[in-house]
Amino acid sequence: MDNDYVLFWLTEEEFAAPLGAPPAIEGAPVPGWLSKSPLDYFGEFNLPRMVAEQQAKCAFSPGGLAVNELLAAARPARGWKNLPGTEALDYGWPIEITLREGDPNVGKPAREFRHENEFSGYIAAYSEERQELKLERFQDWHAHLGGTMFPMQGYPDFSPFYIEISEISEIFGGFNFGDGVAQIDLKEMKLEWAC
Known part of the structure; x- marks a missing residue:
């Protein structure tokens, strides 16, 4: 997708600390997500839980189409990738964990x-035992940390500490891996992607 992704490891103290501001850039406004609540800034239907609920109300399973429509409505005229850095600071997608x-x-x-x-x-997830344990209940996901993996191709040799991001991943922080599933092993720092 011609994008770069970076993982930042935080200590427990850093994670629990107040949200930090990006470096001050001359002429750039303070990002809205620093001065407002997530609901006020992102709006009800741009919060991941709300997007998923909107998708569930559809008569058919739209996959990423509903999310793409929501993102398109908020997308700047020049597109996300072409935003100058000062404008890009004012965009972001919250993530939610349950x-x-x-x-x-x-x-x-x-x-x-x-x-x-x-x-x-x-x-x-694709074994005979899955039915008895009802593992299919975990198939309706956008991203998850560890647990039952749903790869598009083979299972990577990962530690139990991985994050799996689905093809409709725009719900999870706006990440876009195209079509398929991305898995990131957080212990071994490995990436696997397949469609």
Whole structure:
């Protein structure tokens, strides 16, 4: 997609600290997301939970189309990629995290083959055991941290500490990996993407 992504590791103290301001740039306004609440700044329908709820109300499953429409309505005339840095500071997408309750694969690394999963107890989303554990309840996701993995192709040899971002990932922080699924191993700092 001709984009660069950067991960910033924070200590617990840094994460718990107040939101930091970006460096001051001469002539640039203070970003709106620093001076308003997320709801006031992003608006009700640009918050991830609200977008997902709007999608769920549709008679068909629109995938990323509904999200793309919402982003298109907010997109600057010159597009996101062509914004000068001073204007780009005023855009952003919030992310939201909720507990994935009852996921039997939390803390277990996923592997490609059944015999590899026997040691850790991981149950593949595309296995026979998935039906009995109702793993399909985790298929309606936009991004998640660890637990049951839903790769488009094979399972990467990742640690249990990974984030998986779906093809409709614009809901999660505005990230766009095109079509497919991206997985980032947060322990080993590896990226896997497939469509």
